[in-house]
Every structure is written in C-alpha cells, then in structure tokens.
Amino acid sequence: MTDAFEPVLPETWPPPVRTRTNPWHLVLAAVAGGALVGALWVGLDLAGAGAPISPPGTSGEAFDLRGTFTLNSGGYGYSTCGGSGGYSDITTGTAVTVYNAAGTVLSQGALGTGRPNGAGSCVFTLSAPNVPAGEKFYLVEVSHRGRIMVQPEDARNGNVALSLGS
Structure with a gap:
C-alpha cells in the first residue's frame, strides 16, 4: 500500500527556461519604489503637522x-x-x-x-x-x-x- 503514494519522477528533467529582463522594467520598478517612499515620507510629515502644540516649558518650544x-x-x-x-x-x-x-x-x-x-x-x-x-x-x-x-x-x-x- 505504500507503493501507491510514492511520487513518480520523470526520467529526464526539462531544461530551465531563461528569460531576459527588460532593462526598462528595472527602471520602472526603481521609479515606482522611489515614488512610494516619497509618498510615505510626505504622508508621515503631514500627519505630524496637525500635532498639538506642546505646553509651555516643554521640548517643543x-x-x-x-x-x-x-x-x-x-x-x-x-x-x-x-x-x-x-x-x-x-x-x-x-x-x-x-x-x-x-x-x-x-x-x-x-x-x-x-x-x-x-x-x-x-x-x-x-x-x-x-x-x-x-x-x-x-x-x-x-x-x-x-x-x-x-x-x-x-x-x-x-x-x-x-x-x-x-
């Protein structure tokens, strides 16, 4: 009964498929990553812009x-x-x-x-x-x-x- 569940391996494996990455895809990915980081930076900066003013004598003044x-x-x-x-x-x-x-x-x-x-x-x-x-x-x-x-x-x-x- 254990013979029925053993995987059957092919006698020959197909060669790996190699594809070339288009250099424009790399440029597009870098620009998109930079835009995402910039958007997060601006968003976090704007989120802090509405913070309440610290009371007198504290570190914000x-x-x-x-x-x-x-x-x-x-x-x-x-x-x-x-x-x-x-x-x-x-x-x-x-x-x-x-x-x-x-x-x-x-x-x-x-x-x-x-x-x-x-x-x-x-x-x-x-x-x-x-x-x-x-x-x-x-x-x-x-x-x-x-x-x-x-x-x-x-x-x-x-x-x-x-x-x-x-």
Missing part, C-alpha cells in the same frame, strides 16, 4: 534666554563700561553661548550695553535667542570664562544672573 552679567573690578567710562586688563574681553557684544548637558551648542547671543553699578562694577544685559526648551539644565558661557549651570525655570523666566571678578 524655544525661548529667549535673558538675564544680567555683572563684572566686578571693571573699568568704565562716562556712559558705558567694560572690562580692562585681564577682563578686557568683557564688553558690549561679547559672545554668550548656551550649551546642553552633552556640550552641544544650543544658542549664541551677546552681552548688551554695560551700565556702571558703583565701586567699579559693570552690569550688562545678557541674551541668547531661540534656546530649545526641555533640557534638564543649561550651561551658559560668557566669552571663554567657563560654563555656569542655569536651571530651566531661571533660563525661561529671565532670571539668569552671572558675575565675574571679586
């Missing part, structure tokens, strides 16, 4: 970091002030750089005009535009004077107060 920078023992003139000697790099327009915890530059701004504050001190406005929200903390550096950690609430609310000198 940028803010302008603002505050003051006080230079103690600086020199000053009649209406403006700035550093002298070892502090000569501190003046109106000095670079302000904002970093994240990983050390990536998030924004670059500058010191504003300094105002004398008695006893040789100058107080400058400090600003850096379009700082991305959502970091655990920010590192702010004026000129090359070292990075100072600033809490996100202080950065967003304009409560950054840095100082240099004795």
Whole structure:
C-alpha cells in the first residue's frame, strides 16, 4: 500500500527556461519604489503637522534666554563700561553661548550695553535667542570664562544672573 503514494519522477528533467529582463522594467520598478517612499515620507510629515502644540516649558518650544552679567573690578567710562586688563574681553557684544548637558551648542547671543553699578562694577544685559526648551539644565558661557549651570525655570523666566571678578 505504500507503493501507491510514492511520487513518480520523470526520467529526464526539462531544461530551465531563461528569460531576459527588460532593462526598462528595472527602471520602472526603481521609479515606482522611489515614488512610494516619497509618498510615505510626505504622508508621515503631514500627519505630524496637525500635532498639538506642546505646553509651555516643554521640548517643543524655544525661548529667549535673558538675564544680567555683572563684572566686578571693571573699568568704565562716562556712559558705558567694560572690562580692562585681564577682563578686557568683557564688553558690549561679547559672545554668550548656551550649551546642553552633552556640550552641544544650543544658542549664541551677546552681552548688551554695560551700565556702571558703583565701586567699579559693570552690569550688562545678557541674551541668547531661540534656546530649545526641555533640557534638564543649561550651561551658559560668557566669552571663554567657563560654563555656569542655569536651571530651566531661571533660563525661561529671565532670571539668569552671572558675575565675574571679586
């Protein structure tokens, strides 16, 4: 009874049929694949366009970091002030750089005009535009004077107060 279910194999196998692929079929397949990927990309981008705006202070929003920078023992003139000697790099327009915890530059701004504050001190406005929200903390550096950690609430609310000198 087992003999009845065994397959019967032909004595000779036919040769395999080889067909040539038309090169235009390959081009058409590549173009169709590219169009499909492009359509998916655009569709996914449009799907995200209607996403709700993040609440204030979250990662989807940028803010302008603002505050003051006080230079103690600086020199000053009649209406403006700035550093002298070892502090000569501190003046109106000095670079302000904002970093994240990983050390990536998030924004670059500058010191504003300094105002004398008695006893040789100058107080400058400090600003850096379009700082991305959502970091655990920010590192702010004026000129090359070292990075100072600033809490996100202080950065967003304009409560950054840095100082240099004795």
